[in-house]
Amino acid sequence: MKTINHTWRKLALTTIALLVLVSAATAVPVRTQAAVPSLQDIRVAMFMQLPGKYDQTTAAATFQSAGGIGLGVREPDGAHKWLSIPAGESVRVAVDDYKVKLLETKTFTSAWSVYQYVVSAKGTAYITSVKKNGALHYQIFEGAYKSAAESASAVSRWNADAKLSGMLGGFKPAAQGPLRLETPAYSSKAAAEAGAEQYGAAGFDAYVAVRAGASGPVYSVMIGGASTAEELKTLQADAAKAPSSASLKPVDPTSRYMLIRPDYANTGKANDSQTLYMFPLNDMKVWLTPSGEQPISLKERSGRTYRGSFELSAFNGKLAVINELPFEEYLYSVVAVEMYTSWPLEALKAQAVAARSYALNKGLGFQIAHVVDTTLSQAYNGTGVEKPSSIEAVEATRGVVALYNGKVIEAIFSSNGGGMTADAKEAWNNEVPYLKSVPSPDDVSEKGLYSWYRVVLPSGQLGYVREDLVTDSGQKTSAGSRILELTADGTNIRKHPLIQEAVPVVAQLNKGARVVELEKVMESNPMRWIRGPFTSTELLTTLNLRVNPKLTAPITALEVSSRGVSGRATGLSVNGAELTLASPDTIRSALGVGGSLPSTLFDIEETGKVVILGAGGAQSTKSDESRKVYVMGADGKSAAYNGEYLYAMDGDGDIRAASKGAAFEFRGTGYGHGVGLSQYGALSLAQQGYDYEYILKYYYKGITLAKE
Structure with missing residues (x-):
């Protein structure tokens, strides 16, 4: 097994102050350049479908404002307001596309049960209602399909669902489309509602629709929901028997309108609906x-x-939700999410410039949006996270960007460089001149943290317990290990030295229970962490999500086959064979059981591997369950050892827990891809008194800072 030489990393951390003093002399003030890019408004995608790049969709989007909302359309000549939504009132918006009508019933409880089932089955569900034949009918629709063929396939799929069929009470799912007939405009919304009731009384699905008029909104009634031209002809023939049928005309598919329908998805109550507006x-x-x-x-x-x-628009056949706002105000939130707002202002200013530069570098990277609101771009959580310090950092650097050879840089950043940031080639196999590996003072993330003990429980299980939850009992095992005593009831013993919901609890012990100490470690944090041990089966599952061809044999050996300039893993071998991965950084997710590994700067311990010294100095290696270990008792008889862990003492007196089968533990440093600005490194440099210009130039080599 190859290991990282940690000596140079410790030297790098201790000499960082000297390095920054030498480099500080090269810092230059921000200067204005005519070619500096700028952006007035930024478009942030919350929901959209962009195959291969971003896929987060929603059936409908629900909006509300304490000051009210103006609802309308946006055309090339500007925005046009159609309606005013009162303060505090919610409004939902969806696409009037192709769907499946799964159920129509007069009973809300039946409709709600079907709606919940469709949601649980990962369907795109709607629950609405329409007045028809003198009664209120609740309708369940599914899907956001862009063609009649797609909705027809969905009908077949739902018809094959035996559980759903049993809930429908004989109702037969059918395709529903946006092809409708429409009346001329009515004199008012109330008149249109009365007209819809008339068509409903004749047995038609009838909805009020709104359009823009010369002096305000104009209302009409649309009936039906055909998905093909043939179905539309049938609808026209049936509608000939309806009142005022001569005035009904097919809806122009290029026209602007919004259907107005009641929606119960958020309330779950028959007597409490929200207004759903559906656009073509x-x-x-x-x-x-x-x-x-x-x-x-x-x-x-x-x-x-x-x-x-x-x-909101229909993009690639799905609802796209874009937040458009002033660019600098977008950064108020990004800085507050990406970095703790309690950190020094110079660190926050460095983050502001990096975030600004990153967004400008991407342009319209998502076709109809510059960025998305997740960490795929930069985390953006709106106004609720903004703080005076994040706003001050943005305003103090307003317009300042980082340039390399006159072009705005891709200002990549990560939480913690693990003592040495990564070269871009180590992460993504591409050379970027300003994204080079540098020593980084990242251990500031460990300040004030507890240590944890790795312990053996009375049951023989292994786990970690925080140092303040145990005390020294004053006793030791025959091998010299300390026996610790728990000081509180209900103490969780965890798989990793970290309190997080995602970290499994191995066992729960009460006050007075005794455990045996194996080692003392730092609480896992962005600088230093432990994950595992993970079994061969667990790693096979997660690796096979990322590699092709799939692995079939049990994993008995796992090694880092190559490392980059910072010591990060850039290659892996399993059972002696090299793995093919999309990029070195995908190693994090490929080895992550229950979540990605924090970084690729790690060592692997094969916990099932034991070298046993036999008679005459002969050595024997056990790496999995295929070889048995025999233990000789006081009576001189030997027997196969069947415990979950084998505890072995080395020549230095250290005790190691070797797992029964093949398993692998990862101990590493750093959090994230490690390329570019290290946020904890920026914190440390700011605490040492360096300004944001220096911090940026330290992590992004050869850049200049300029202001529009």
Whole structure:
């Protein structure tokens, strides 16, 4: 097994102050350059489908503002307001596309049960209602399909669902499309609602629709929901028996309108609905803007509130939700999410310039949006996270960007460089002149943390317990290991030295229980961490999600086959064979059981591997369960050892827990890809008194800073 030489890393950390003093002399002030790029408004995608790049979709988007919302459309000549949504009232928006009508019933409880089942089955579900034949009918629709063929396939799929069929009470799912008939305009919304009831009384699905008029909104009624031209002809023939049938005309597929329907998805109550506005599957763009000073909230993004306006459109056949806002105000949130707002202002200013440069470098990287709101671009959580310090950092650096050879850089950053940042080639196999490996003072993340003990439980299990939850019992095992005693009831013994919901609890012990100490380690943190041990089966599962051809044989040997200039793993071998991975950075996810490894700067311990010294100095190696270890008892008889762990003492008196079968533990440093700015490194440098210009130039080699 290859290991990292940690000596140079310790030297790098201790000499960082000297390095920064030498480099500080080269710092130059920010200067203005005519070619500096700028951006007035940024477009941030919350939901959209962009194959191969971003795929987060929602059936509908729910908006609300304490100051009210203006709802309308956005055209090439600007935004046009159609309606005013009152303060505090929620409004939902979706695409009027192709769907499957799964159920129509007069019983809300039946409809709600079907709706919940479809959601649990990962379907795109809607629950709405329509007045028809003198009664209120609840309808369940599924899907956001862009063609009749797609919706027809969905009908077959849902018809094959035996559980759903049993819930439908004989109702037969059918395709539903956006091909409808429409009346002329009515004199008012109330008149249109009365007209819809008339068509409903004749047995038609009838909905009020709104359009833009010369002096305000204009309302009409649309009936039906055909998915093909043939179905539309049938609808026209049936509609000939309806009142005022001569005035019904097919809806122009290129026209701008919004259907107005009640929606129960968020309330779950028959007597409490929200208004759903559905716009056509064409190039129409719905535009929502705050009526007052209060921001708009988006329920499907955890109810967060956002500056600026929202644009909704049909993109690649799915609902796209874009937040458009002033670029610098977008950074208020990014800085607050990406870095602790309690950190020194110079660190926050460095983050502001990096975030600004990154976004400018990407351009319209998502076709209809510059960035997305997740860490695929930069985390952006709206106004709720903004703090005075994050706003100050943005305003103090307003317009400042990082350039290399006159072009704005891709200002990559990560949480913690692990003592040495990565070269871009170590992460993604590409050379970038300003993204080079540098020593980084990242151990500041360990300040104030507890140590943890790795312990053996009375049951024979292994786990970690925090140092403040145990005390020395004053006793030792025959091998000299300390026996610790728990000081509180209900103490969780965890698989990793970290309190997190995702970290499994091995056992729970009460006050007075005794455990045997194996080692003392630092609490896992962005600088230093432990993961595993993971079994061969666990690693096979996660590796086979990333490699092709798939691995079939049990993993008995796992090694880092190559490392980059910072010591990060750039290659892996399994059972002596090299793995083919998309990029070195994918090693993190390829080896992550229950979540990616924090970084690729790690060592691997084969916990099932034991070298046993036999008679005459002969050595024997055990790496998995295929070889038995025999233990001789006091009676001189030997027997196969069947415990979960074999505890072996080396020549230095250190005790190691060797697993029964093949398993692998990862101990590493750093958090993230490690390329570019290290956020904890920026914190340390700022604490040492360095300004944001120096911090940026230290992590991005050869750059200049310029202001528009």
